[in-house]
Amino acid sequence: MHALAKKRHHKAAPLLLVVVLLALITAIGAFSATSATATSEASADDIADGERLFAANCASCHGLDAEGQDGVAPSLVGVGAAAVDFQVGTGRMPMQASGPQAPAKPVQFTQEEINQLAGWVASLGAGPAIPTAEQVDPALGDAANGMEVFRTNCAMCHGSIGGGGALTQGKFAPSLLETTPTHLYEAMLTGPQSMPVFNDANVTPEHKRDVIAYIDAQRAGSPGGLSLGAIGPVSEGLWAWLLLLGLIIASTVWVGARSS
Amino acid sequence: MSTPENTPENEPQEGFVDPGLADHRPRRADVEPKANKRAERQVAALFGLSVVGTVIALWAYFTKDAGDGGDVATIQSVNMWIGLGIALAMAGIGFGAIHWAKTLMRDHEMVEERHELRSSDEAREGAIQNLKDGAEDSGIGSTGTKRRSVLKGSLITAVAIAPLAVLVPQIGNMGGDWNISKFRHTLWGPGVRLARDPDGELIKASDVTMGSVFHVIPEGLNDLDHHHKMVEKAKAVVLLVRLDPADMKPVAGREDWSFDGIIAYSKICTHVGCPVALYEQQTHHLLCPCHQSTFDVADGAKVVFGPAKRPLPQLPIAVDDEGYIVAQNDFDEPIGASYWDRLKGDGSSADVEEGSH
Numbered sequence: 001m002h003a004l005a006k007k008r009h010h011k012a013a014p015l016l017l018v019v020v021l022l023a024l025i026t027a028i029g030a031f032s033a034t035s036a037t038a039t040s041e042a043s044a045d046d047i048a049d050g051e052r053l054f055a056a057n058c059a060s061c062h063g064l065d066a067e068g069q070d071g072v073a074p075s076l077v078g079v080g081a082a083a084v085d086f087q088v089g090t091g092r093m094p095m096q097a098s099g100p101q102a103p104a105k106p107v108q109f110t111q112e113e114i115n116q117l118a119g120w121v122a123s124l125g126a127g128p129a130i131p132t133a134e135q136v137d138p139a140l141g142d143a144a145n146g147m148e149v150f151r152t153n154c155a156m157c158h159g160s161i162g163g164g165g166a167l168t169q170g171k172f173a174p175s176l177l178e179t180t181p182t183h184l185y186e187a188m189l190t191g192p193q194s195m196p197v198f199n200d201a202n203v204t205p206e207h208k209r210d211v212i213a214y215i216d217a218q219r220a221g222s223p224g225g226l227s228l229g230a231i232g233p234v235s236e237g238l239w240a241w242l243l244l245l246g247l248i249i250a251s252t253v254w255v256g257a258r259s260s
Numbered sequence: 261m262s263t264p265e266n267t268p269e270n271e272p273q274e275g276f277v278d279p280g281l282a283d284h285r286p287r288r289a290d291v292e293p294k295a296n297k298r299a300e301r302q303v304a305a306l307f308g309l310s311v312v313g314t315v316i317a318l319w320a321y322f323t324k325d326a327g328d329g330g331d332v333a334t335i336q337s338v339n340m341w342i343g344l345g346i347a348l349a350m351a352g353i354g355f356g357a358i359h360w361a362k363t364l365m366r367d368h369e370m371v372e373e374r375h376e377l378r379s380s381d382e383a384r385e386g387a388i389q390n391l392k393d394g395a396e397d398s399g400i401g402s403t404g405t406k407r408r409s410v411l412k413g414s415l416i417t418a419v420a421i422a423p424l425a426v427l428v429p430q431i432g433n434m435g436g437d438w439n440i441s442k443f444r445h446t447l448w449g450p451g452v453r454l455a456r457d458p459d460g461e462l463i464k465a466s467d468v469t470m471g472s473v474f475h476v477i478p479e480g481l482n483d484l485d486h487h488h489k490m491v492e493k494a495k496a497v498v499l500l501v502r503l504d505p506a507d508m509k510p511v512a513g514r515e516d517w518s519f520d521g522i523i524a525y526s527k528i529c530t531h532v533g534c535p536v537a538l539y540e541q542q543t544h545h546l547l548c549p550c551h552q553s554t555f556d557v558a559d560g561a562k563v564v565f566g567p568a569k570r571p572l573p574q575l576p577i578a579v580d581d582e583g584y585i586v587a588q589n590d591f592d593e594p595i596g597a598s599y600w601d602r603l604k605g606d607g608s609s610a611d612v613e614e615g616s617h
Contacts, residue, residue: 148458149458152457152458152475153473153475156535156537156538156549157538167538167540167547168540168543168545168547168552168554168565171540173538191471191472191541193541193542194540194541194542194543195541196471196472196473196501196539196541197469197470197471197472197473197541198472198473199467199469199472201463201464201466201467201468201469202456202467202468202472202473202474220331220332220333221332221333221336222332222336223332223335223336223339224336224339225336225339225340225343255358258287258362259287259288259289259362259363259367260287260288
């Protein structure tokens with residue numbers, strides 16, 4: 001009991017508390033998805049080059065004929081050039097390790113090589129093509145209508161301004177704030193991984209461009225200050241309860257402590 | 261209680277021992293003139309910090325244009341600098357004042373004893389006597405010489421009916437509509453076409469490709485006035501998906517409720533009524549954002565995780581001559597969260613069915 005009574009007044013305790021909290025907040029901030037740039041040139045591709053690239057980089061999982069393997073990788077026949085440009089162009093493919101979901105990471109190929117791969121996969125079966133620059137130009141979209149479409153179809157997973165959010169068992173909806181307009185369009189069109197497909201009958205090409213315009217309008221930042229990742233009550237609660245309350249407790253301890 | 265000096269360290273004892281007052285220890289600023297000077301400088305520096313904070317806030321207000329021409333990034337930085345400036349200005353004054361009091365102002369210990377919680381016996385007896393005297397004087401007590409039964413009766417009446425002034429308007433404002441059967445019915449009915457939320461475009465079966473998810477409202481919902489539209493939308497919203505028919509587990513009695521893998525479920529959670537709309541295409545799981553209830557769309561929207569107790573109600577659908585998806589009927593059970601009357605009457609069939617899974 002005496003030992004306990006002595007330990008209650010350790011001088012460094014409030015300082016240590018603040019340091020630990022700051023470290024925690026910083027670590028959480030470090031989780032930000034990276035995304036790569038890509039331009040959607042019309043693919044005047046050499047399909048044979050694409051096939052060679054595929055055999056060297058993709059075939060170990062998807063198979064030499066891209067028909068997939070049960071429980072390992074899906075068939076790519078009919079997924080179209082848009083799916084390849086999204087998956088490879090954001091670095092999600094080639095997948096680095098098996099896990100709940102393939103995260104975006106530094107891109108492994110040049111845009112020319114991606115176009116060659118996309119051209120070869122597109123030649124296997126009809127599928128959605130890479131959108132043109134005009135189709136994804138945020139300046140041509142209506143951000144207000146985009147917000148309505150986004151709120152109905154996207155916000156439940158990606159958050160009200162596209163900051164991302166958690167799903168089940170380690171899966172998550174990534175932040176859209178760093179994603180290029182072309183990749184946004186391709187994701188809606190092809191429904192990568194857990195995401196459902198939003199075909200042109202569901203979200204029309206004009207509405208897709210409106211959604212891109214809405215996301216683009218969010219990139220300027222939040223007028224309210226720190227958005228803390230815009231992922232809602234988790235980061236905001238962590239900030240308020242641990243950091244701010246920690247500061248208040250530390251100040252209170254300092255006010256009550258006797259001067260040396 | 262024994263004093264600390266008499267107690268051997270290893271002997272177990274009840275609670276903490278009162279250690280008494282510690283010896284007075286002079287602060288460094290009391291004995292060292294240098295430390296005293298340093299403390300003075302620290303306090304002055306804290307007040308100076310406050311002045312800097314005020315200047316920062318004013319600088320941010322006057323030099324950064326947050327008016328009509330300001331974009332979001334400018335407004336953000338102006339808000340941040342004004343906020344930081346004010347925080348610094350307030351914290352500087354507060355911390356400076358406390359540091360001043362702690363290091364430089366008089367330092368002597370005072371003992372302020374707590375008073376007893378229990379009042380003295382005389383005070384307690386006096387209070388009781390006051391009550392008795394009051395009862396006697398007013399004539400309410402039965403032992404009184406003057407009986408004031410008229411006053412007594414009118415007081416009781418006044419106290420008894422006074423709450424009505426609050427209760428009657430409250431109950432009245434709940435409205436005269438006690439028809440709870442409307443919770444059982446939505447805008448869906450035989451032949452009502454499925455339309456896209458929010459623009460009301462009709463949906464053809466051929467539009468719903470594999471892996472698609474459509475957020476659906478009934479045809480004609482957008483023609484209602486705003487109030488009715490919101491009320492009906494809150495009950496009628498539906499999620500429409502297409503799965504590989506090979507992945508779907510059939511539910512007894514609902515074999516013809518879906519069309520070629522196209523299946524529709526109520527979007528209102530059976531837990532407390534949030535919109536269930538986070539759909540994972542690969543696992544066919546539908547997740548509620550409020551309390552993480554998870555439903556398996558491929559298996560009759562059965563609950564696989566979370567606090568929901570019942571599967572999502574399924575909307576029976578078919579395809580009409582023109583290829584549009586239509587409802588066969590309304591939901592066969594009330595949608596959304598359980599409520600007091602749910603288990604009575606026709607709504608109970610779904611609960612029986614759930615037990616048979």
